[in-house]
Amino acid sequence: MALVTTKKMFEKAFQGGYAIGAFNINNMEIIQGVVEAAKAQNSAVILQVSKSALKYAHPKYLKAMVDAAVEETGLDIALHLDHGSDFQVCKDCIEYGFTSVMFDGSHLDYEENIAQTKEIVEYAHARGVVVEAELGKLAGVEDEVKVDAANATYTDPDQAVDFVKRTGVDSLAIAIGTSHGAYKFKGEAKLDFDRLESISKKLETEGFHNFPIVLHGASSVDQNCVAMCNEFGGNIAGAKGIPAEMLRKASAMAVCKINMDTDLRLAMTAAIRKSLGENPSAFDPRGYLGAGRELIHSLVEDKIKNVIGSTNSMN
Numbered sequence: 001m002a003l004v005t006t007k008k009m010f011e012k013a014f015q016g017g018y019a020i021g022a023f024n025i026n027n028m029e030i031i032q033g034v035v036e037a038a039k040a041q042n043s044a045v046i047l048q049v050s051k052s053a054l055k056y057a058h059p060k061y062l063k064a065m066v067d068a069a070v071e072e073t074g075l076d077i078a079l080h081l082d083h084g085s086d087f088q089v090c091k092d093c094i095e096y097g098f099t100s101v102m103f104d105g106s107h108l109d110y111e112e113n114i115a116q117t118k119e120i121v122e123y124a125h126a127r128g129v130v131v132e133a134e135l136g137k138l139a140g141v142e143d144e145v146k147v148d149a150a151n152a153t154y155t156d157p158d159q160a161v162d163f164v165k166r167t168g169v170d171s172l173a174i175a176i177g178t179s180h181g182a183y184k185f186k187g188e189a190k191l192d193f194d195r196l197e198s199i200s201k202k203l204e205t206e207g208f209h210n211f212p213i214v215l216h217g218a219s220s221v222d223q224n225c226v227a228m229c230n231e232f233g234g235n236i237a238g239a240k241g242i243p244a245e246m247l248r249k250a251s252a253m254a255v256c257k258i259n260m261d262t263d264l265r266l267a268m269t270a271a272i273r274k275s276l277g278e279n280p281s282a283f284d285p286r287g288y289l290g291a292g293r294e295l296i297h298s299l300v301e302d303k304i305k306n307v308i309g310s311t312n313s314m315n
């Protein structure tokens, strides 16, 4: 049993009209909550690690726990670097045994993004590792108001094709209105599905058959979790995420990987707040961390089954 890349997962997901969940991990309880859910749904899963998570938990610890999860569950699990900012961090993760890396050059000038992505793709492919890149800017999209400003940050379909052609990247994260964090929309939630369709069609026409698209910033910001946080001493106001129906629609289209971190953070925090709030004399970390793990499990299981549709993707 070993970690796998996302290659087969994405091929099956594209054909099957579902997406694979990519969940951010920072510690043992989060890893266990996610993989228990994936196991219960007989689903492949992507565990992803941000640069700050690498700093917090150390790649060696995370890798060892993820290896244990593969052995315990027998599931197809990919270990992925989320938002790698430079060649060095991608190289380090490849050396630690990650099977997939993201190079996020979306904030660079277009030609510079291509040049750096290409260099990482060549390095990674030579070592059997797949690469995700990003085109278009997610951050700030929530500050829309002006259509022009919004348009400027969304992914341009022709550029997306040119980018994939020139970099040889395995999957592409695009900007169609999602954003990171718990405050995604001020008003009504809106995603540019026409743009997603156009990017996918153009890629297909240019010979990139069933090319996998990635959606970042895709947490739904479960209102029960927010309410639970607030009921037990929290102060989270106005949080709003991507409605489940939109994620379902994206999953049925070319989106093969859906990134969620905020939802896990909210679930963990809500469960811990509730556990401590209801048991003021308790001080065994297994009590409240275990409650966090349980809520993550049920949240992820619901996503797999009712939102992204990857149930039985192991078959």
Ligand SMILES: O=C(CO)COP(=O)(O)O
Pocket (backbone or CB within 6 Å): 024, 082, 083, 179, 180, 181, 182, 215, 216, 217, 218, 219, 220, 259, 260, 261, 262, 263
């Ligand atoms: O995109 C993400 C990680 O790369 C997470 O997005 P959320 O903040 O919506 O969970």
Ligand SMILES: O=C[C@H](O)COP(=O)(O)O
Pocket (backbone or CB within 6 Å): 024, 050, 051, 052, 053, 082, 083, 180, 261, 262
């Ligand atoms: O995309 C960002 C993820 O939510 C990771 O966030 P982080 O850098 O705080 O771990």
Ligand SMILES: [Zn+2]
Pocket (backbone or CB within 6 Å): 104, 106, 107, 134, 137, 138, 139
């Ligand atoms: Zn980015």
Ligand SMILES: [Zn+2]
Pocket (backbone or CB within 6 Å): 083, 180, 216, 217, 259
């Ligand atoms: Zn992201």
